[in-house]
Amino acid sequence: MTDLFSKFDPLIEQRRALLDTGVTDPFSLVMEKVLSPTTAICNGRETILLGTYNYMGMTFDEDVIKAGQDALRDFGAGTTGSRVLNGTYQGHKEVEEALKEFYAMDHAMVFSTGYQANLGIISTIAGKGDYVILDIDSHASIYDGCKMGDAEIVAFRHNDIEALEKRLKRLPADAGKLVVLEGVYSMLGDIAPLDKMVKLAKQYGAMVLVDEAHSMGFIGEHGRGVAEAQGVLDDVDFVIGTFSKSVGTVGGFCVSNHPKFEIMRLVCRPYVFTASLPPSVVATAATSIRKLMHGSNKRAHLWENSKTLHKGLTDAGFELGTKEAHSAIIAVIMPDLERGAMMWEALLEEGLYVNLARPPATPAGMTLLRCSLCAEHSSDQVGEILARFTRAGKRVGIIA
Amino acid sequence: MTDLFSKFDPLIEQRRALLDTGVTDPFSLVMEKVLSPTTAICNGRETILLGTYNYMGMTFDEDVIKAGQDALRDFGAGTTGSRVLNGTYQGHKEVEEALKEFYAMDHAMVFSTGYQANLGIISTIAGKGDYVILDIDSHASIYDGCKMGDAEIVAFRHNDIEALEKRLKRLPADAGKLVVLEGVYSMLGDIAPLDKMVKLAKQYGAMVLVDEAHSMGFIGEHGRGVAEAQGVLDDVDFVIGTFSKSVGTVGGFCVSNHPKFEIMRLVCRPYVFTASLPPSVVATAATSIRKLMHGSNKRAHLWENSKTLHKGLTDAGFELGTKEAHSAIIAVIMPDLERGAMMWEALLEEGLYVNLARPPATPAGMTLLRCSLCAEHSSDQVGEILARFTRAGKRVGIIA
Numbered sequence: 114m115t116d117l118f119s120k121f122d123p124l125i126e127q128r129r130a131l132l133d134t135g136v137t138d139p140f141s142l143v144m145e146k147v148l149s150p151t152t153a154i155c156n157g158r159e160t161i162l163l164g165t166y167n168y169m170g171m172t173f174d175e176d177v178i179k180a181g182q183d184a185l186r187d188f189g190a191g192t193t194g195s196r197v198l199n200g201t202y203q204g205h206k207e208v209e210e211a212l213k214e215f216y217a218m219d220h221a222m223v224f225s226t227g228y229q230a231n232l233g234i235i236s237t238i239a240g241k242g243d244y245v246i247l248d249i250d251s252h253a254s255i256y257d258g259c260k261m262g263d264a265e266i267v268a269f270r271h272n273d274i275e276a277l278e279k280r281l282k283r284l285p286a287d288a289g290k291l292v293v294l295e296g297v298y299s300m301l302g303d304i305a306p307l308d309k310m311v312k313l314a315k316q317y318g319a320m321v322l323v324d325e326a327h328s329m330g331f332i333g334e335h336g337r338g339v340a341e342a343q344g345v346l347d348d349v350d351f352v353i354g355t356f357s358k359s360v361g362t363v364g365g366f367c368v369s370n371h372p373k374f375e376i377m378r379l380v381c382r383p384y385v386f387t388a389s390l391p392p393s394v395v396a397t398a399a400t401s402i403r404k405l406m407h408g409s410n411k412r413a414h415l416w417e418n419s420k421t422l423h424k425g426l427t428d429a430g431f432e433l434g435t436k437e438a439h440s441a442i443i444a445v446i447m448p449d450l451e452r453g454a455m456m457w458e459a460l461l462e463e464g465l466y467v468n469l470a471r472p473p474a475t476p477a478g479m480t481l482l483r484c485s486l487c488a489e490h491s492s493d494q495v496g497e498i499l500a501r502f503t504r505a506g507k508r509v510g511i512i513a
Numbered sequence: 514m515t516d517l518f519s520k521f522d523p524l525i526e527q528r529r530a531l532l533d534t535g536v537t538d539p540f541s542l543v544m545e546k547v548l549s550p551t552t553a554i555c556n557g558r559e560t561i562l563l564g565t566y567n568y569m570g571m572t573f574d575e576d577v578i579k580a581g582q583d584a585l586r587d588f589g590a591g592t593t594g595s596r597v598l599n600g601t602y603q604g605h606k607e608v609e610e611a612l613k614e615f616y617a618m619d620h621a622m623v624f625s626t627g628y629q630a631n632l633g634i635i636s637t638i639a640g641k642g643d644y645v646i647l648d649i650d651s652h653a654s655i656y657d658g659c660k661m662g663d664a665e666i667v668a669f670r671h672n673d674i675e676a677l678e679k680r681l682k683r684l685p686a687d688a689g690k691l692v693v694l695e696g697v698y699s700m701l702g703d704i705a706p707l708d709k710m711v712k713l714a715k716q717y718g719a720m721v722l723v724d725e726a727h728s729m730g731f732i733g734e735h736g737r738g739v740a741e742a743q744g745v746l747d748d749v750d751f752v753i754g755t756f757s758k759s760v761g762t763v764g765g766f767c768v769s770n771h772p773k774f775e776i777m778r779l780v781c782r783p784y785v786f787t788a789s790l791p792p793s794v795v796a797t798a799a800t801s802i803r804k805l806m807h808g809s810n811k812r813a814h815l816w817e818n819s820k821t822l823h824k825g826l827t828d829a830g831f832e833l834g835t836k837e838a839h840s841a842i843i844a845v846i847m848p849d850l851e852r853g854a855m856m857w858e859a860l861l862e863e864g865l866y867v868n869l870a871r872p873p874a875t876p877a878g879m880t881l882l883r884c885s886l887c888a889e890h891s892s893d894q895v896g897e898i899l900a901r902f903t904r905a906g907k908r909v910g911i912i913a
Binding site: 121124140142143144146147152162165166167169174187188189192198199201206221226228240242253257273287289290315358362374379380390391392393394484 | 785
């Protein structure tokens with residue numbers, strides 16, 4: 114028998130060698146207890162969480178929790194069915210209503226994960242003979258949606274307006290085209306020049322899909338994301354989002370004003386051929402989304418946190434992924450993977466959890482310590498975070 | 514601008530024509546209230562549910578509900594992170610322990626949906642130069658996993674042992690091969706001849722993956738599925754399963770004894786690049802799985818229900834998809850789509866919900882009314898179901 118796993122041998126070997134050095138495995142950490150949106154017990158130690166996407170800290174909101182508990186009691190633990198069969202409960206309709214209201218759009222379609230939202234929408238709407246034009250630093254779920262579909266894929270250099278135009282110019286004028294962008298790119302926390310890119314796409318007859326996973330709830334006047342903040346939301350054909358970041362649970366969605374949008378529910382395979390979200394999940398999501406509509410105070414505090422951390426880390430001598438704070442993600446650039454892993458572990462020992470990101474997930478072969486702020490981080494916590502970063506950075510020799 | 518949705522116009526037109534006839538849309542039913550695993554309010558009417566995959570009726574189990582509510586309170590509404598970053602909580606470890614115990618296997622890996630389990634495992638382990646040999650009636654998630662991977666795809670006629678052997682014989686002896694089978698095929702409720710097929714696969718040097726989504730919990734001595742019932746579980750390399758059927762919530766998994774299995778957690782994109790399941794979901798799943806280990810009484814009652822319904826429908830003159838009850842799914846064959854839709858609606862008016870399945874989802878262009886039984890259906894309910902089927906069947910002219 115040919116072992117299908119033999120292709121993973123080099124990786125297994127590489128991993129064994131790394132773990133043999135005695136480092137803590139950054140990819141198998143367990144949150145033993147979770148105390149709040151910003152604190153957990155890891156390896157028996159109370160730890161500040163600075164590497165979750167819990168931007169608005171809704172996971173422990175009292176109304177959210179109660180909505181989930183009530184739905185469990187009233188509707189049971191799961192739907193055991195697809196949305197197109199027995200899996201549409203009242204709660205699924207309600208969360209779609211909440212999304213339509215949140216984005217002020219005509220249609221909202223909820224998927225069981227954010228990954229499946231990108232996978233399904235992209236592979237379904239861009240078919241044989243169509244083109245998908247995407248930023249080369251797009252999320253894996255966008256690439257996987259491209260791979261599952263039959264469209265031609267054309268990538269352009271990250272956030273490069275001219276590169277986008279050059280690609281658009283070369284495509285057949287009458288072909289179907291879908292430009293796929295993200296509001297915030299999660300590796301560096303930088304934002305797309307959506308105003309210019311959306312305008313360009315329209316000029317060349319392309320439709321536009323924007324993934325606003327990392328902006329929902331706090332970027333833009335109503336928290337609708339970067340497209341709202343840059344005044345081009347009305348020209349975006351499809352917004353993709355997730356419940357597993359600011360909303361604080363799991364699931365994905367697409368909102369749109371396209372008059373034919375509802376047909377997606379019958380043709381989109383990752384929507385049709387999967388069980389719908391449990392009643393408790395849609396209830397927590399709907400409650401959270403409605404609260405996010407009135408979250409301007411929390412939003413302001415999150416921005417303050419992000420700016421304070423960005424300035425503090427810069428002042429301490431760290432090299433950051435962006436010149437200023439554009440989002441709730443701040444990426445600290447490490448000189449190499451080895452020292453990145455050491456710094457990650459040193460921070461964990463200080464009681465601070467961040468995400469270690471390494472190639473190939475990162476742009477330009479960088480090793481990053483990615484920090485994501487939460488609206489529930491207190492100013493004291495941000496001060497404490499800076500102190501821990503500084504101590505660990507000196508110990509590992511990242512800063513002087 | 515070329516509208517990417519114009520490709521759906523024929524389908525939109527066809528659907529409009531159907532709905533203009535005044536029929537109830539079978540694909541947009543809403544469960545307004547859910548009263549129990551077997552009853553709900555649809556269109557304002559109390560309805561017996563005979564078209565869910567809630568085989569063991571765990572969705573309203575008191576211990577399951579309480580576990581979910583407690584986890585919401587103690588761990589929050591979501592993890593907001595991937596399993597390989599901040600998304601592994603104590604509860605994710607616990608549900609994987611429960612799965613290992615349930616299947617008596619060394620490794621268990623939980624995905625956020627069952628769809629993503631098939632998508633991820635198949636596309637990751639069968640790569641360029643490998644072959645996937647699959648039953649032509651395989652579930653969409655299996656086909657999508659094939660599409661996302663780079664292996665060569667070879668389909669064989671449904672449940673045809675000779676056809677499988679013919680395909681295996683033609684493939685290069687030393688190539689990597691993965692035979693993909695399902696224990697129960699959900700359209701007709703028939704089961705695979707796993708004993709012979711697994712033996713054949715091994716004989717030709719192939720690894721074997723079996724999707725036991727529709728058998729977990731009640732087929733086989735310990736509810737491990739058709740492979741257990743036919744005595745070949747030890748020769749199956751990967752078992753795929755779901756939390757959205759017998760377990761009663763949402764999620765998917767793979768269990769395996771392969772010594773290198775854990776590397777999947779780093780290379781399987783639909784596992785890495787997605788948020789993990791909320792604490793309440795893994796808590797309900799773990800509790801449910803542990804109770805299913807001791808569910809032999811419920812299992813026996815479900816078998817009784819399935820046999821009673823099969824015999825009753827046969828005696829009433831309906832044509833069924835299988836000669837006897839092989840699983841908890843009983844498919845009633847309709848003469849054509851039009852009368853199938855009429856019968857589906859007549860049953861709904863009687864207060865009975867079944868699944869309408871139509872081409873291309875069904876084998877051989879059939880229209881089916883698919884019934885799935887639940888261990889919580891009482892004997893009285895099964896009698897009532899038979900009475901309603903008979904009345905509706907006579908009214909629509911399916912039976913004399």
